[in-house]
Amino acid sequence: MLSEDILYFSVRELGERIRGGTVSPVELAESFLARSEELGPKLNAFATITRDLALQQARAAEKEISSGHYRGPLHGVPYAAKDLVAVEGYPTTWGARPLVKQSFNYNATVIEKLNRAGAVLIGKAAMIELAGGLGYSSGDASLTGPCKNPWNTKYWTCGSSSGSGAIVASAMAPWAIGSDTRGSIICPSSWCGISGMRPSFGRVSRRGAMAIAWTMDKLGPMARTADDCGLVLSVLAGHDPLDFDSLPAGISDFTYPAPAREPGNPIRVGRLTNVWNEQQPGLEAAVDAALKVLEKNGATIADVEMPDLPYEEAAELTILMESASAFQELIVSGRCAELIDPVGKINGYASQEFSVGDYLQVQRVRTFLQAQVDKLFERFDVLAAAGESSAASPLSAPPEEDSAGPIERRAPDGVSSLCGLPAISVPCGLSKEQLPFGVQFVGRALDDHAVIAAARMFQSHTEWHKMRPPIS
Amino acid sequence: MSKPSSNNSHGPIPVKDANHADTKSARISRREFGLDAAAAATAAAAFSLSPPSLLTRRRDLDNISPTIPAGEQESAKAKLTPEQSRDVEAKLANIIGKYGERLSEEQREHLRRILAYNETLLAPIRAFALQNGDPPVTVSKLSSGENID
Numbered sequence: 001m002l003s004e005d006i007l008y009f010s011v012r013e014l015g016e017r018i019r020g021g022t023v024s025p026v027e028l029a030e031s032f033l034a035r036s037e038e039l040g041p042k043l044n045a046f047a048t049i050t051r052d053l054a055l056q057q058a059r060a061a062e063k064e065i066s067s068g069h070y071r072g073p074l075h076g077v078p079y080a081a082k083d084l085v086a087v088e089g090y091p092t093t094w095g096a097r098p099l100v101k102q103s104f105n106y107n108a109t110v111i112e113k114l115n116r117a118g119a120v121l122i123g124k125a126a127m128i129e130l131a132g133g134l135g136y137s138s139g140d141a142s143l144t145g146p147c148k149n150p151w152n153t154k155y156w157t158c159g160s161s162s163g164s165g166a167i168v169a170s171a172m173a174p175w176a177i178g179s180d181t182r183g184s185i186i187c188p189s190s191w192c193g194i195s196g197m198r199p200s201f202g203r204v205s206r207r208g209a210m211a212i213a214w215t216m217d218k219l220g221p222m223a224r225t226a227d228d229c230g231l232v233l234s235v236l237a238g239h240d241p242l243d244f245d246s247l248p249a250g251i252s253d254f255t256y257p258a259p260a261r262e263p264g265n266p267i268r269v270g271r272l273t274n275v276w277n278e279q280q281p282g283l284e285a286a287v288d289a290a291l292k293v294l295e296k297n298g299a300t301i302a303d304v305e306m307p308d309l310p311y312e313e314a315a316e317l318t319i320l321m322e323s324a325s326a327f328q329e330l331i332v333s334g335r336c337a338e339l340i341d342p343v344g345k346i347n348g349y350a351s352q353e354f355s356v357g358d359y360l361q362v363q364r365v366r367t368f369l370q371a372q373v374d375k376l377f378e379r380f381d382v383l384a385a386a387g388e389s390s391a392a393s394p395l396s397a398p399p400e401e402d403s404a405g406p407i408e409r410r411a412p413d414g415v416s417s418l419c420g421l422p423a424i425s426v427p428c429g430l431s432k433e434q435l436p437f438g439v440q441f442v443g444r445a446l447d448d449h450a451v452i453a454a455a456r457m458f459q460s461h462t463e464w465h466k467m468r469p470p471i472s
Numbered sequence: 473m474s475k476p477s478s479n480n481s482h483g484p485i486p487v488k489d490a491n492h493a494d495t496k497s498a499r500i501s502r503r504e505f506g507l508d509a510a511a512a513a514t515a516a517a518a519f520s521l522s523p524p525s526l527l528t529r530r531r532d533l534d535n536i537s538p539t540i541p542a543g544e545q546e547s548a549k550a551k552l553t554p555e556q557s558r559d560v561e562a563k564l565a566n567i568i569g570k571y572g573e574r575l576s577e578e579q580r581e582h583l584r585r586i587l588a589y590n591e592t593l594l595a596p597i598r599a600f601a602l603q604n605g606d607p608p609v610t611v612s613k614l615s616s617g618e619n620i621d
Contacts, residue, residue: 215610244613310596317593334574343586346579349571350586353563358594363608365600370609 002031007171008468011228014174015073018065025065025076029058029120032078036123036172039471043153044145045166047083048090049123054078057120064118073231075118080167080176083124084131084210085219087111094210095127095143095160098330098338108208109240110177110219117235125176126163131184133212133323134336134344134351137399141341146395149192150469151435155392158187164222165192170471175223175232181212182315183413185220189425190387190438193467195455196222197229200446201420202247203254204233205240213322214245215363216315216417225465226426226455230256233448251446258449267454269294269441270304270380275410280390283437286429287386290439293461294454304380307372312407312414314369317354317362324351370419377444382454385412387425387438412442422448426455427464436467556591563587 006014006023017023033051040046061076086092086104093099107115114121126144128136139146139156147162149155150170157165161178165188168176178185180198189196197220204219211217221232237254240246261267271291295301330336331348339345376383389408408414416423421442428439439458443450459465552560564584568575575583 310600313593313596317590317597320590320593334571337574342579342582346575346583347586349567349575350563350583350590353566353587354590358598360608360610361600361602362597363610364602364606365597366609367607368600 001034002027004171007031007035007174008224008466009174010224011077011174011231012073012225014077015075015231018061018076019070021066025058025061025120026055028076029054029078029122032122032171032173035170036167039150039170039172040123040167043148043150043166043170043471044142045126045147045163045170045172046080047093047095047124047126047144047163050087050090050121053087053089054120054122057115057118061118061120071116071118072235074114074235076120077175078120078122078173079114079232080123080125080164080173081111081121082127082161082164082177082179084127084179085111085124085177086208087121087124090124092124092210093143094130096129096339097143098335100143104208106208109205109242110236111208113235113238119235122173123167125161125167125178128160128162128184129339129341129344130323130327130330131160131179131181131210131212133181133210133319134327134330134339135347136341137343138341138397139395141339141344143340148395149392149435150471151193151392152433153471154394154396155433155435156191156395156397158191158388158392160184161188161196161222165189165194165196168192168194168222168224169469171468175221175228177236178220178222179209180218180220180417181216182319182417183411185218185222186413186423186425186438186440187388189222190427190440191392191436193427193436193438193464193469194222195224195226195229195424195426195459195465196220197226197233197424197448197451198416198422199233199237199254199448200247200422202245203252203422203446203448204236205238205243205246207240207242211326213319213326215322216318216420218420226424226452226459229424230254230449230452230456233452247446254448256449256452258453261453267294267299267450267457268379268381269299269301269454270376270383271301272306272383272385272412273303274305274308275385275408275412275415276389277408278389279386280431282429282431283386283390286437287384287439290428290458290462291384293458297457297461299454299457302380304376304383306376306383306410306412306415307369308410309369309372310365310409311369311373311418312409312411314362314366315414315418317358318366318418320347320351321354321359321362324348324354328352366418369415373415373419373421374444377447381447381450382441382443383412384439384441384454387440391431391433391435391437412440416442420445422446422451424451424455426459427467428458428462429464430467434470436464552588552591556588556595560584560587560591 164176169192234256239249
């Protein structure tokens with residue numbers, strides 16, 4: 001078995017060693033599988049471990065590479081996929097009890113792309129049931145049980161890409177596919193101390209992935225570094241005629257790395273000052289310190305406020321309204337009662353009561369909201385804020401309904417998810433409980449390079465992304 | 473299916489007026505007026521409909537539970553306008569008419585709280601000033617057949 005040090009290598013580092021012949025894809029897969037089989041159940045991180053497929057793909061990769069047929073930087077590199085992505089021959093449960101026997105006779109487009117790249121699928125990552133599509137109130141709302149945070153197993157990973165966060169943070173795989181409708185990549189990445197990216201809407205095909213809200217759903221990479229996110233995104237991105245919202249060819253493609261920025265053209269960072277109602281002590285200082293690192297290395301930093309408009313309301317309503325359609329069969333049949341969370345069991349009934357007029361009103365208001373946030377990018381390349389308003393919460397925390405507070409109407413996740421903007425969260429510190437803090441960078445629609453550039457600049461001068469949780 | 477306008481990737485989405493005849497300055501003025509009105513309506517809604525005790529803390533979820541602490545249900549109802557309260561009760565009656573045999577008393581009360589919360593989400597959206605020609609982000613996308621699986 002390979003050492004833990006190697007299992008914590010980045011995708012880039014692993015790819016280079018595989019290409020150079022110093023790491024065997026088969027040995028690598030076996031090592032990640034062994035770790036996953038040992039740690040996965042302790043963290044409730046996997047829905048399925050695809051041992052047979054992983055070894056088959058790893059052997060094929062090893063044979064091809066040794067014969068001189070190298071497919072690229074993901075060739076022979078293991079990964080996990082959130083269990084809402086269809087993989088032929090394996091269950092795809094969407095994390096939901098009523099769908100425990102569901103499977104598909106085809107691969108999602110992203111899986112097909114990764115197969116062509118020679119990547120090695122070691123398992124399907126656990127997730128919140130229906131990715132929270134019918135609502136949920138705690139991390140218990142998962143077919144596989146509450147996902148435990150590798151930094152402290154008494155704490156949650158956040159959702160809904162809960163397993164993907166735990167898997168990468170504890171080196172059960174070097175990267176994983178997550179999905180993000182409203183914060184489901186950014187929050188688990190922040191709470192698990194990893195680098196997670198939500199690409200621009202339409203850049204990555206969702207064909208074969210569960211839908212919650214067609215106008216907001218995205219798939220993206222969760223990895224150890226921002227550089228890895230760029231590397232993986234370059235493989236995942238591209239037009240797919242089978243995804244109706246896929247961006248056209250030429251726009252959807254993502255070339256990585258981007259051309260170097262011209263000298264004298266620094267990254268312009270807008271520090272969002274009004275997006276969280278309240279932040280955990282120490283978090284704001286950690287974000288400020290992160291931005292100082294950027295400033296010291298040539299970026300310009302200026303304060304900016306998010307427009308005080310109903311972003312969160314529009315985001316939540318869009319999700320509620322579209323998910324009532326996406327999950328209509330579960331609602332009408334009554335099978336939603338089989339879900340675990342008390343909210344998920346009934347929320348769809350309430351969402352069916354929204355009117356067509358209200359839906360269209362939300363979507364018309366959304367046009368204005370998009371334009372308003374876009375104006376900010378005339379002055380800034382990226383907007384920066386804490387990845388979440390706190391570090392991870394305890395698994396024993398009371399359900400959401402018992403922790404009432406004001407709505408986060410300008411929360412960066414709500415704004416950027418609603419408006420289809422790219423975002424990335426990278427670790428930037430630790431709380432006094434030794435749980436990770438994250439800083440997120442949000443970019444203009446389609447400027448995915450900007451958020452990666454800001455995060456890479458930060459990571460090239462800091463070590464937070466090299467932290468390891470106290471689990472083995 | 474629908475998607476956000478891709479126009480916003482390189483600049484603000486142009487305002488489309490109903491009669492398409494306004495000058496640039498008039499368009500800006502009108503738009504700003506609409507946004508100001510919306511902001512004012514939002515502030516009013518926040519004051520009258522969305523006190524902190526009414527709203528679930530937004531934290532980390534794709535679709536967070538829209539619930540109100542049970543003990544505050546009466547005060548929550550009191551913050552809704554009469555029209556909103558009627559809307560909540562009408563929707564609840566409709567749900568019970570369709571699915572009542574599936575729902576316990578506790579779930580019916582929970583649904584009432586969810587519906588009340590949804591009203592607070594809708595208030596600033598309904599109050600947002602829009603013109604006849606202001607389009608939704610959803611668009612009808614022409615297809616040559618390549619999208620057929």
